Amino acid sequence: MSWFIQTCRSSLGKKYIMALTGFLLGGFLLVHTIGNSTIFWGREAFNAYAHHLHSLGIFVPIFEIGLYSIFFIHVITGVLLWLQNRKARGPQKYEVQTNPGGRTWGSQTMIYTGATIFVFILIHLANFHFVEKTEVLTISDIVTKVLNNPGFTLIYIIGMSVLALHISHGFWSLLQTFGINDPQYNAPIRVVTWAVAAIMITVFVLITLLLVVSQNQLLG
Amino acid sequence: MSSKTINIIVKIWRQNGPHAKGSFEDHALKDISTGSSFLEMLDVMNEALANKGIEPIAFDHDCREGICGMCGAVVNGTAHGPEKETTLCQLHMRSFKDGDTIIIEPFRATGFPVVKDLIVDRSALDRIIQAGGFVSVNSGSPQDANSILIPQHIAEQAMDAAACIGCGACAAACPNAAPMLFIGAKISQLALLPQGQHEAKTRAVNMVSCMDENGFGNCGNERVCENVCPKGISIRHIARMNREYLKGSFFRDE
Ligand code: SF4
Ligand code: FES
Numbered sequence: 078m079s080w081f082i083q084t085c086r087s088s089l090g091k092k093y094i095m096a097l098t099g100f101l102l103g104g105f106l107l108v109h110t111i112g113n114s115t116i117f118w119g120r121e122a123f124n125a126y127a128h129h130l131h132s133l134g135i136f137v138p139i140f141e142i143g144l145y146s147i148f149f150i151h152v153i154t155g156v157l158l159w160l161q162n163r164k165a166r167g168p169q170k171y172e173v174q175t176n177p178g179g180r181t182w183g184s185q186t187m188i189y190t191g192a193t194i195f196v197f198i199l200i201h202l203a204n205f206h207f208v209e210k211t212e213v214l215t216i217s218d219i220v221t222k223v224l225n226n227p228g229f230t231l232i233y234i235i236g237m238s239v240l241a242l243h244i245s246h247g248f249w250s251l252l253q254t255f256g257i258n259d260p261q262y263n264a265p266i267r268v269v270t271w272a273v274a275a276i277m278i279t280v281f282v283l284i285t286l287l288l289v290v291s292q293n294q295l296l297g
Numbered sequence: 298m299s300s301k302t303i304n305i306i307v308k309i310w311r312q313n314g315p316h317a318k319g320s321f322e323d324h325a326l327k328d329i330s331t332g333s334s335f336l337e338m339l340d341v342m343n344e345a346l347a348n349k350g351i352e353p354i355a356f357d358h359d360c361r362e363g364i365c366g367m368c369g370a371v372v373n374g375t376a377h378g379p380e381k382e383t384t385l386c387q388l389h390m391r392s393f394k395d396g397d398t399i400i401i402e403p404f405r406a407t408g409f410p411v412v413k414d415l416i417v418d419r420s421a422l423d424r425i426i427q428a429g430g431f432v433s434v435n436s437g438s439p440q441d442a443n444s445i446l447i448p449q450h451i452a453e454q455a456m457d458a459a460a461c462i463g464c465g466a467c468a469a470a471c472p473n474a475a476p477m478l479f480i481g482a483k484i485s486q487l488a489l490l491p492q493g494q495h496e497a498k499t500r501a502v503n504m505v506s507c508m509d510e511n512g513f514g515n516c517g518n519e520r521v522c523e524n525v526c527p528k529g530i531s532i533r534h535i536a537r538m539n540r541e542y543l544k545g546s547f548f549r550d551e
Contacts, residue, residue, distance in 0.1 A: 084546040088475070088515040089505050089539065158515050162473035165514030167407045172308075172321065173374030173400050177470065179520030185472075187517065250518040256540030258533045 088161075091154050096251035098151035103248060105144060106240075110277045116284050120217045127216045152195060159188045183246030190243040197236035204229070224288040233285045237278050244274035302328040303395040307342060309354055310402045312411050315418075319411065321400075331391040335378060336361060336368060338390055356415040363387040363527065366462030369469070370415045371402045376466035376525040384464065384527040404469030407512040408476070419465045421511040422479060426463075428507035429500035430483045432493045445491050458485035460528040467522035467530075473514035478522035480504050481535035488541055498545035505542055 084090040115126040131137065176185075183190070204223045205216070223229050248270035252258070257266070304327050312319030324346075329338050336358050343353035359367035363384040370385055372378035378388040393399060401415065409417040447455075461482035468476035484501050487493030493500075516535065523532050 080546065080549070083506075087505055088509050088513075089542045090546070091515060092539075093543070158517075162475075162514035162517070165407050165474035165512060166472070167405055167474070169319075169405055171371060171374060171405060172402055173371075175374030177375045177521060178524035179522075180472070184517065184519050246518075253518045253532065253536055254539055256536045256538075256543065258536030260533065 091158055092254045094150060094154045095158065096254040098147045098154070099247050099251050101147050102151060103244065106277060107273075110280050113284060114280055116217075116220075116287070123217050123220075124215050148198075152191070155188065155191055181246060183242050183244075184250070186242060187246060190239045193239045194236065194243060197232070197239070200232060201236070221288055224285050230285060230289055234282055237281045237285070241274050241278040244277075245271060248274060301331050303331060303390065303393060303397070305329060305338075305393060305396070306398045307338075308398055308400045309415075311354070311414055312403075313413065315410050315412060329390055331389065331393075333390050334361070334386060335372070335388040335390065336386050354415065355413040357417075358386060361386040364462060366464040369404055369464045369466055371404060371469060373400050376404065376470040377464070377527050381524075382527055382529045384462070387527075404465055406468050406471075406474035406514075408468060408474060409465060417465075419463075421508075421513070422463055422465055422476065424511060425476070425480060425504050425507045426483065429496070429503040430487070432487060432496060434492060447490060451489050455486050455489040458482040458489070458530065458534050461486075461526075461530055462528060464527060466525050466527065468513060470521045470525040471514065471516075472519050472521060473517050475514045475516045476508060477516040477535050477538070478526060478530055478532065480508060481532070481538040482530050484538045484541055485534040488537065497541055498549060500545075501538060501541035502545040505538075 085094060112126055112130070113123075115122040133140075205219060208219060224233065249267060252266060252270070304325070307324045307326055308321050309324065310319055311322045324342055326338070326342055326345075329341065333341070336356070339354065339356055346353050356370065357367045359365045361368070363386060366384075368385040369377060372385070372388070377383060377385045379392055380388050403409075403411050403415045404417050404419075405411075408421045409419055412418050459482075461479060463479060465476065465479065467478035468474055471477070484497070484504060487500065488497040518532070520532055523530060
């Protein structure tokens with residue numbers, strides 16, 4: 078086991094952890110996107126989907142604990158890397174800061190977009206997860222109520238945009254970390270990783286906007 | 298090509314020793330030939346300083362033809378200056394305009410402590426090489442060259458990686474101060490060829506752990522390194538290192 082701990086503590090090991098947990102969180106996000114799209118088919122479909130999820134019984138808390146663990150490992154490793162990198166960069170900054178090429182908006186802001194997403198997820202969970210759901214007040218009512226509040230509409234749209242920025246670097250970056258880089262595939266990989274991020278985020282933003290323009294979608 | 302002259306202002310880092318506090322110093326230089334190299338411009342400046350009884354600026358250099366990796370400084374925010382795939386010694390003053398202010402700083406990173414002025418201690422890179430950047434071969438009589446078959450495209454890639462001159466610009470420019478491009482190049486160069494394959498796994502693990510011990514940061518796939526590397530080394534070699542390290546950690550076969 079000592080080799081395993083040694084690997085996890087090394088710089089590359091931490092990168093693998095970031096890449097793997099990032100990949101799993103991205104996978105969750107994809108499922109979440111597909112599930113939430115049931116909203117486009119109206120109240121019945123959406124409530125049925127939520128109901129269906131909850132009928133999984135014991136798997137729900139197991140899945141939640143797994144997801145939270147992956148999430149916290151991603152956050153803690155990310156913060157550790159950030160602190161180490163600051164230390165490695167040293168206290169004396171360069172007088173002139175330039176980008177000789179390579180850096181993107183996404184890559185430069187990973188820690189900040191990460192922190193923003195962290196706060197956003199706390200708000201998101203408080204809105205929808207840790208609230209009392211009853212027969213009368215179903216999840217679709219709660220979603221409609223929250224997203225119709227202009228403050229929350231804004232928070233959700235900002236949250237989604239920041240997430241898009243994070244994934245725009247993250248998805249490609251995790252492939253590079255796992256050594257997937259070949260001139261033959263690099264251009265398509267870049268396009269696909271951007272497209273996946275864009276599609277997922279567009280769906281979420283559309284849901285938010287849909288509920289703003291058409292409240293009746295979920296009140297049925 | 299006709300050579301003209303320019304007047305420039307050089308804003309250069311001065312630091313007396315590793316623990317001294319450094320600061321910038323301004324020098325106005327007149328009639329610098331655009332045909333001269335960047336280091337020759339520094340020579341001209343140093344001569345003028347010496348004539349005035351001021352201590353010249355200390356900077357590293359050796360071959361002055363872009364092959365040894367000794368030179369290097371950050372010029373106007375870019376390691377090795379504004380020209381792509383060009384070492385500082387191969388940079389020419391024709392890349393600058395009359396009246397320009399040129400800001401010159403040493404390579405900065407915790408792993409590269411400043412020795413004096415623009416000279417930094419890059420011996421950490423030597424220690425990383427000592428940790429695994431070699432092949433252990435028992436010498437004997439050479440065998441027939443054709444008995445070790447290496448496809449041309451593999452040889453090409455190994456040669457691309459072997460072009461690394463160990464200047465350290467990748468780590469100096471990296472937002473996370475990681476010399477990953479350097480290590481990736483060294484690991485690739487050896488892992489691609491039959492002679493280096495036997496030790497490929499342990500090499501990757503040992504070189505990366507040596508890098509960690511020397512106070513460098515963690516690669517964030519920012520790609521700045523490949524954009525400042527004077528030898529145009531691609532991050533594809535970092536990807537190969539990532540694969541070798543994965544194999545070396547999880548499938549050691551020991
Ligand atoms: S990879 Fe490029 S920048 Fe880094 S040490 Fe080698 S030659 Fe210099
Ligand atoms: S002095 Fe040798 S590479 Fe510049």
